[in-house]
Amino acid sequence: MEPGARTTGWLRRTADRGWATFAAGRDALVGRMPQPVGVAAGLRARRASMILLIGLIAFAFAVIGALYGAAPLSLSQLWTASVEAITGADPSDRAASAIFLHVRLPRMLLGAFVGAGLALAGCAMQGLFRNPLADPGLIGVTAGATVGAVTAIVLGGVLFAEAPDAFKPYAVPVMAFLGAALVTVLVFQVAGVARDHTGQGASVATLLLAGVAIQAIAAAGVAALAYISDDQQLRDLTFWSLGGLGGADWPSIIVAVTLIGIAAAAIIRRARALDLLQLGERAAFCSGVDVAREKLILGGFGALAVAAGVAVAGPIGFIGLVAPHMARLLVGPNHVYALPASALMGAALILAADLAVRTIVPPAEPPIGLATSLIGGPFFLYLLIRPSFRSARHA
Amino acid sequence: MLEAERVGVSLGGSRILDDVTLSAPAGEVLALCGPNGAGKSTLLALLAGERAPDRGVVRLGGAPIGVFSPMDLARRRAVLEQHPATMIDFTVGELAALGAAPARPETEFDDEAAIALALERAGVAHLRDRVTRSLSGGERHRAHFARALVQLAAGRAEGGGGVLLLDEPTASLDLAHQASVMRAARRIAGEGAAVIAVLHDLTLAAAFADRIALLAKGRLETMGAPRDALTEERLTALYGVEISVGYDAQGRPRIQPVFSADDPADAALETEDGAPAPGDAFAERRAS
Numbered sequence: 159m160e161p162g163a164r165t166t167g168w169l170r171r172t173a174d175r176g177w178a179t180f181a182a183g184r185d186a187l188v189g190r191m192p193q194p195v196g197v198a199a200g201l202r203a204r205r206a207s208m209i210l211l212i213g214l215i216a217f218a219f220a221v222i223g224a225l226y227g228a229a230p231l232s233l234s235q236l237w238t239a240s241v242e243a244i245t246g247a248d249p250s251d252r253a254a255s256a257i258f259l260h261v262r263l264p265r266m267l268l269g270a271f272v273g274a275g276l277a278l279a280g281c282a283m284q285g286l287f288r289n290p291l292a293d294p295g296l297i298g299v300t301a302g303a304t305v306g307a308v309t310a311i312v313l314g315g316v317l318f319a320e321a322p323d324a325f326k327p328y329a330v331p332v333m334a335f336l337g338a339a340l341v342t343v344l345v346f347q348v349a350g351v352a353r354d355h356t357g358q359g360a361s362v363a364t365l366l367l368a369g370v371a372i373q374a375i376a377a378a379g380v381a382a383l384a385y386i387s388d389d390q391q392l393r394d395l396t397f398w399s400l401g402g403l404g405g406a407d408w409p410s411i412i413v414a415v416t417l418i419g420i421a422a423a424a425i426i427r428r429a430r431a432l433d434l435l436q437l438g439e440r441a442a443f444c445s446g447v448d449v450a451r452e453k454l455i456l457g458g459f460g461a462l463a464v465a466a467g468v469a470v471a472g473p474i475g476f477i478g479l480v481a482p483h484m485a486r487l488l489v490g491p492n493h494v495y496a497l498p499a500s501a502l503m504g505a506a507l508i509l510a511a512d513l514a515v516r517t518i519v520p521p522a523e524p525p526i527g528l529a530t531s532l533i534g535g536p537f538f539l540y541l542l543i544r545p546s547f548r549s550a551r552h553a
Numbered sequence: 554m555l556e557a558e559r560v561g562v563s564l565g566g567s568r569i570l571d572d573v574t575l576s577a578p579a580g581e582v583l584a585l586c587g588p589n590g591a592g593k594s595t596l597l598a599l600l601a602g603e604r605a606p607d608r609g610v611v612r613l614g615g616a617p618i619g620v621f622s623p624m625d626l627a628r629r630r631a632v633l634e635q636h637p638a639t640m641i642d643f644t645v646g647e648l649a650a651l652g653a654a655p656a657r658p659e660t661e662f663d664d665e666a667a668i669a670l671a672l673e674r675a676g677v678a679h680l681r682d683r684v685t686r687s688l689s690g691g692e693r694h695r696a697h698f699a700r701a702l703v704q705l706a707a708g709r710a711e712g713g714g715g716v717l718l719l720d721e722p723t724a725s726l727d728l729a730h731q732a733s734v735m736r737a738a739r740r741i742a743g744e745g746a747a748v749i750a751v752l753h754d755l756t757l758a759a760a761f762a763d764r765i766a767l768l769a770k771g772r773l774e775t776m777g778a779p780r781d782a783l784t785e786e787r788l789t790a791l792y793g794v795e796i797s798v799g800y801d802a803q804g805r806p807r808i809q810p811v812f813s814a815d816d817p818a819d820a821a822l823e824t825e826d827g828a829p830a831p832g833d834a835f836a837e838r839r840a841s
Binding site (some may be wrong): 237364430433435437438440441443444445446447448449486491492545 | 572601603627629638639641651655697700704
């Protein structure tokens with residue numbers, strides 16, 4: 159047989175096998191997901207394929223991100239290191255194994271979870287407020303988490319002097335959560351007071367202006383804390399507030415990943431309630447939704463997801479806005495699909511942004527927020543001026 | 554069976570609803586009619602369990618409506634709001650499918666069939682794959698009507714009695730669709746549900762309702778068969794417009810306001826004991 163023909167044959171077999179695996183995964187996904195009635199079977203398969211595809215893209219970014227860096231790894235080094243880590247065998251290539259396990263893997267894991275958490279929080283808040291611009295960053299939840307985290311960094315020594323050592327790694331996430339939860343409650347209050355008489359969603363202007371006010375207050379708080387902090391704290395604070403996936407160690411990553419995992423699972427389970435909330439709060443109640451309870455659950459776990467991410471990776475903007483929109487574009491508005499798709503899209507976006515900031519001017523590493531804002535800012539402007547949104551703005 | 558017993562609601566010192574007693578037995582269409590500010594929508598909100606009465610009690614299947622959880626309520630009654638949400642990204646089919654939420658997965662309920670039937674009855678089967686926000690007001694309203702019908706079917710599959718509450722279901726519809734929505738409501742009643750509809754159009758109410766409850770200024774003026782409830786003297790007094798009542802071939806009242814360009818009733822509306830109509834926020838603001 160010609161060598162060329164053999165290659166073609168191998169390619170085709172691989173492609174066939176790849177497609178078969180993909181289709182099997184898609185069918186498994188269709189089978190496992192709660193079935194939204196009213197969606198045609200063909201459409202369900204297509205949406206499941208999309209979710210799988212977004213997941214694969216996120217995974218590809220994770221792999222590329224794990225290979226690339228000051229000391230590049232090869233695919234085979236990565237493979238060997240992962241296999242040895244899983245089987246517990248002694249590493250054959252100590253350097254590669256150490257780089258993978260202690261630098262790249264935590265970074266990719268953290269990126270995936272922070273992105274997923276921010277995106278899910280964004281998707282849940284957009285659903286809750288029935289407002290396409292409800293992003294945890296724009297409405298001030300991230301700012302609240304920031305104040306909480308900075309408080310823990312600067313005043314942690316005083317505040318938690320009596321706390322047991324086991325609590326110490328949780329101080330920043332816990333304070334970040336308190337800040338985020340406080341802002342979420344505040345935003346609910348403002349949105350509730352300012353809701354227009356038609357009972358439609360909280361108005362865009364109200365939410366965004368509330369966000370502006372909250373961010374101003376938060377900025378003042380952070381500045382005050384920076385003012386009273388000593389040199390070491392100031393360094394910690396500055397380093398942290400730039401945002402990024404590189405600075406975290408395994409213990410804090412495990413805390414963040416666990417918290418985000420819990421929040422993500424809780425939010426994804428509320429898909430049906432979020433769908434019904436699109437009808438408005440009155441109609442959602444009449445359709446069997448305990449509106450106050452859903453607000454508490456979705457707002458609370460949304461705040462938790464944001465806070466856990468902010469605590470370890472610093473404030474990263476716009477993921478909660480961009481990821482859910484892209485996800486809905488691909489899989490439609492049904493939250494059974496939109497929530498998991500948003501999570502995977504958020505992971506893909508963060509990993510891509512991380513890769514981008516690491517490749518621009520190596521070995522320097524600009525903050526990841528730079529990349530997310532460069533994507534998110536224009537996207538936000540686009541959302542503001544697109545016709546279908548302008549007609550919706552006053553509704 | 555849904556009943557209100559001497560219910561009353563006060564808001565800002567004025568009685569929006571006072572001492573209203575009525576019941577909606579299964580198999581019947583009950584129309585709530587009356588001038589603006591009569592308390593029709595407030596009464597409907599009480600009957601839906603959306604708000605609690607300040608006085609009196611609403612009973613659903615014998616139990617005070619307040620004891621039910623939102624999901625229990627959703628299985629026992631479906632509601633079509635007067636102004637359902639407009640900015641809905643779901644297709645009409647998906648919107649109607651939301652009505653199936655009260656059905657438990659283990660319950661025997663053919664949601665696909667229920668959705669198809671509801672879309673058919675609401676006259677939106679041909680719009681099934683259109684995005685709801687792109688529809689006209691009337692089409693969208695009927696799509697929400699389909700959702701309410703699916704919810705009713707899901708609730709009945711769960712053993713709920715089946716109460717359908719409609720708040721001005723025909724307000725944004727053309728004449729043919731007004732009739733088709735009311736026919737659908739009749740058919741639902743024929744299948745054993747209790748239907749309560751707030752209706753502005755008295756002729757429509759007379760044509761499709763078994764009984765009419767006439768409200769004015771928060772009180773129940775009268776309740777009975779259309780022929781008995783809708784009399785010329787009563788309507789003229791209630792609405793402040795001269796009204797003539799004719800009868801069609803089946804003997805159902807046909808209500809005809811006698812408008813004149815120079816209507817002394819306008820003066821009567823403004824001087825009428827000087828008090829604003831209950832619930833009229835603008836009038837209250839003007840008065841203060």
